[in-house]
Amino acid sequence: MLSKAEMEKILKLCLSTGADFAEIFLEKSIGNVLELTKDKVTKANTNYIYGIGLRILNGSEEVYGYSNEVELKDVEELAKKLASSFSEKPKNIEFTLEEAIYENITPVKVKPSDLSNAEKIAFLEKAYLGANSVGEEIVQIISTMSDKEQNIVVANSNGRLARDTRTNIRITTTAIASNGNDSQTASNNIGRNQGYEMLENVDLFSFGKDIAESAIRILNAEEIIGGKMTVVVHNGFGGVLLHEACVHSLEATSVAKGVSVFSNKLGQKIASDIVTAVDDGTLKNNWGTLNVDDEGNPTQRNVLIENGILKQYLVDYRNSEIMNHHITGSGRRQSYKYSPTSRMTNTFFAPGKNTFDEIIASTEKGLFAKKMGGGSVNPATGEFNFAVAEGYLIENGKITRPVRGATLVGSGAEVLMNIDMIGDNLDYGQGMCGSLSGSIPTDVGQPTIRVQNMTVGGRG
């Protein structure tokens, strides 16, 4: 790949027509996917990713180009092509690239290349055996192990030079339960920015078994009757509610343009007093953790909402200039094929004072969303939707019957105000978040929370 002197040369070429800022992003990644369908290995793939992205900023305008030709002469051509978008006098920006030094918060002991396919398949087999132990109603079990080692170099005309290696390992199991007429699916995954040592102390048999049992419970559940009700959203992946309903609308991507429902609301009350929301890219080895973001800046702990008051947005370099807001280590992208923008890392509600039992016991009637599925939001309207993967009715302070087919809808601004209880049991779940700069690993998290007056859809 390019040397430091070559990178400086490219950056200067990018600035030669008057731009304010230039950036190089180099990537070399290897990904492996193994799939086990029941007890047979049905997929063994390897993908290599290799390329460069160049970004030039001039005033409010961005020019981005990418290619997988990374020889110096090819990159020079690309730089000239991008620079030709402007025709001003160069601003003579002086810089020398200085390597960023940081503490490694994503240490890896067992690299993907340290294990054979057979050793990786052995993990999948444990999950299969667990899921298969549950009974005849389980008709299909599909597990995948994916690992990806992403090596990046970022260099920019502010003199920043940073390198990082991200090791994202994820195991996913899906079980399908059927009674002849009807089939239902349950799925779960564990992922971290860490080596294969992350699976050393995980009971994968129970992991698989829990998923299969969940599929059977969903199969035997009744359809929920929709309407407005109190909803208790369980900890861990339940944090997808915060991720979708609120924090997407706090990303500079929509805030800078004034399009978000939370634009121009800093210092204002946007949530109930008990709500504190955090995006923290520094949690050791978490799925959404990074040493440096894809603009080369260290990640940090960002308190977004504190006791209901909006404190800050998630801001990348470009939008920090436009918004006059500090950067928050949030510039992320899927690969060199995307220019970076403000994104989440590990996003969660801070723990509250109530126990899980207290929350359920004090709820007379409502829905307990034990496992959430995915969701989405329109940042301009703030309207969101989520699927409830595994739900139960709460009647007279007790969890009673399983129900299925529930979808939660509402507006982000409203739901934040309607949170009236927060538990003390913070946990995280792993997701892939899709947005402007591609699909990236993010943790969502929360303790159990209770929301009043949500619209729940169903067909019972």
Added chain:
Amino acid sequence: MDYQLLIAKAKEIGFSDIEIYVSSSRDLSISLFKGEVDKNEFSNTSNISIRAIYDGKMAYLSLENINEDIDFVLDNLKNNAKSLTTEEEFEIYPGDENYPEVQPLNHDFNKYTNLDKINLLKKIESSIYDADKRIKFVSHCNYIEDESAVQIINSKNLDVKQENAFCYIAVEAVATENEDNQTGFEVSVKHRIDEFNADEICKEVVEKAVSMLNAKSVKSGVYPVIIENKAMSNLFATFTSIFSGEAAIKKITPLLEKLGTQILSEKITITDDPLNSEAIFKHPFDDEGVACYKKDVVENGVFKTFLHNLKTAKYFKAKSTGNGFKTGNNIGVSGTNLIIQPGLTSIDELIKNTDKGLLLTSFDGLHSGVNAISGDFSLKTAGYLIKNGVKVRPVTLIVVAGNFFKIMKNIEDIANDLKLGYNGIGSPSIKFNGLAISGE
């Protein structure tokens, strides 16, 4: 990379067959915000996907560095193939004698300068702002053009090529009134820049955003529902995997052992039409080099055939239907242009014939609120309330739920307004007797 050398070396070290799928693309993307260029993006990329059979098992590898070492690549493939324990049988295809003809490319991307393209966006953006005072933002205003080429070469002497080119304009506007924000979105995909109708794009976006202003929920209950063509085609898209031979092997389709039986209303015919004249993407052959052809997947409600690639066809002792297309890096199964055939009634008449009901124009959460195996769906939706045959007000923050297979057995009427999307999925508007709506 020397592909013939790769093939020869692969044979030498014991691979029975090998295939190389080379794709390259050139893209240009321009986005505008408030009259200024927000972002201008250029790219030039290629990808080499290789699959090879060793000891009867097929492994896949993809790479972007065209100078990658051949021995290293083959070693990796062999290692992956040896890990497979599947009992499926694999095949590399020697090609067909004849392939359907596709009209040669005739794009005009180079007739226009970058500035012309920027000015086209400026014109669209300013007409949207001018069209209605309630338009607060044009939040997206993008132009994208893409030229791509694919070549498939294999050890059975297949060597086929295809080129593609398309351009599109995507626009989103936000309308505001009484502190209520609503968005309107439109994507127009064409083969040539001179085919764009700027006025039509503006009209669509403004109409969608403004007409949804002050939308409210409705009372929960069972309503007669018309699902508009685009929304219907998005809903249908989430269920098309049920026709896949791959899903049949994995037993994750409800259609196992349903061949020849009535699975949907007899009013429904679904056609896979690779060369449909309206389609943006036409397919003379699939990603395995098998010639594509038109066939009914469902005819008057009766399930006629699964869609197959070479592997799934072999498993079911059938012939590939020319539906082996890449999903990620592997060859999976998908439709070419999968179309629910239109009926005779106009959408206006469908609305006129509805006493009290809903016209649904969009769904959210299609990636999470749908179970393609059971057919269950529970989705956030929006649209309009119909009373006495007239659209009376916009509706949002409601959920529609049901079972796709059950509702498709019991449809009231199909409109004549087939809309084939650029994703290769098409549907007319369809009216259903009663769907569960959750709201107030």
